[in-house]
Amino acid sequence: MNFDKSKFEKMKEELSKSCKNGDLLCICRYLYDNVPYYNWVGFYLVDGSRTLKLGPYVGEPTIHTRIAFGEGICGQAAETMKNFVVQDVSKEQNYLSCSPSVKSEIVIPLIKHGKIIGELDIDSHYLSPFDKKDEEFLGWICDYLVKEVNIN
Known part of the structure; x- marks a missing residue:
C-alpha cells in the first residue's frame, strides 16, 4: 500500500x-x-x-444495519467506548463479516459527555493497513464532529 500518511494533516483542513x-x-x-x-x-x-443503527456510508451494502452493543467489532467498541484496530479480521472470534473482501477494520467511537453517540467504522481489503496515524486522524474527525459541529 503506497499512501503517504503525512497527507492526513492537509486532509484535516x-x-x-x-x-x-x-x-x-x-x-x-x-x-x-x-x-x-x-x-x-x-x-x-x-x-x-445499547443498539447501533447504520447511518451514512460509502462502499458495498451491508446486512448489518443494526448491531447490539458487544456484538462484533463495532458492538465491542460501543460497549467499551474504546478504539478497535483489527489488522486481521479472520483472527477475531466476535467479527461480523460484511464481505469476504474485508481483511481489517478500525472503529473509532464518538463520545459526548461520557456517553457513546456513534462511531466511525472503516473496513479495508488489505491486511494490517492501519497504524497510529490512522487512529489519530480518525480520532480527530470524531472529536471534530462531537465538539465543532455538535453532532448528537
Whole structure:
C-alpha cells in the first residue's frame, strides 16, 4: 500500500472546509475517495439503548444495519467506548463479516459527555493497513464532529 500518511494533516483542513455542518455522508465519501485502503467507510449511530443503527456510508451494502452493543467489532467498541484496530479480521472470534473482501477494520467511537453517540467504522481489503496515524486522524474527525459541529 503506497499512501503517504503525512497527507492526513492537509486532509484535516480539506475536510473542515468541504464537509460543513457535520455532513456524515460527505465525510464518508471524502475518506473513501482519498485513502486507497479505506474500502468501506460508514457511521453507526446509537439508536435507543445499547443498539447501533447504520447511518451514512460509502462502499458495498451491508446486512448489518443494526448491531447490539458487544456484538462484533463495532458492538465491542460501543460497549467499551474504546478504539478497535483489527489488522486481521479472520483472527477475531466476535467479527461480523460484511464481505469476504474485508481483511481489517478500525472503529473509532464518538463520545459526548461520557456517553457513546456513534462511531466511525472503516473496513479495508488489505491486511494490517492501519497504524497510529490512522487512529489519530480518525480520532480527530470524531472529536471534530462531537465538539465543532455538535453532532448528537
